[in-house]
Amino acid sequence: MSHHSLSPRQYLILAIVSISAPLGDGCLSRGMTAMPSISLAHPGALIAAVFTPWIALGIALLIGFFASYLTALSWADLTFVRPATALGNVILALIARFWLHETISLERWAGIVLITLGVSFVAQGPSLTQHPPSADDRTPCEAQAATEVEP
């Protein structure tokens, strides 16, 4: 594995991946708990729910998450991106503790410490496994992407 360091822009994308998924889930959760009970017999209520502010914000954050997650996977390994972006859970737990003054149990503090340790382990290593390039091995997607890059 050769060393492959990340640019500040790539760190920013990893930060967006980390934060947007738990924040999006939080917004959806907040929006849905504020809604009256929705029955599958009335799917129109579910569609109306999409346009409420919290749920719309949650959906926008999750779309942002998916776009930045795909971008991260295009220049970093899956086994790097997944552990590295788990830090978002820790940040949210700390926001809950220090901003919302929620109580965090000893078990959760242990979880925060373990995630932070895991992220520090993976962050010290290279982000991408370099395979020897071979033009003959190109998949149709690679060939298509090459035409996008080389017009």
Add this chain to the structure above:
Amino acid sequence: MTIALQAAPLAAAPNPWIAAGMISAVILTSTTGEVLTAAAMKSLGDLDLIRARSGLKGAIRAVVTCPLFFAGVFFLALAFFSLLLALNHLNLSLVGPAAASVPLVTNAIAGKIFLKENVDRRRWAAAVLVCIGVYLLAH
């Protein structure tokens, strides 16, 4: 990806084998989806570079014309519905932490086997530590 849902409050305890099967289905489909999506993105190359050369439309076109990407999204959707099914039969306190944490380790195994990623001791340690940490946070 996790979702904001609540399990049925009075979920009866099902057969442990059925429960294990439901959770395994969530983990298996989610891992397959993530590996296929990662393979698709890896086959495209750096999206930032494609966007710099061909604009946002070019980057989107490169992604949506890749069949592997749709295979990945299909399995991620399958994982989502497996999760809904599991939440319908099992307690959130059982399904939530398992679905959030175990894929970190299964992704490392699948990434090494199928994506040929170099999962060294540092990455194994990270996957296991984060898996346990996410389990403790989600529990």
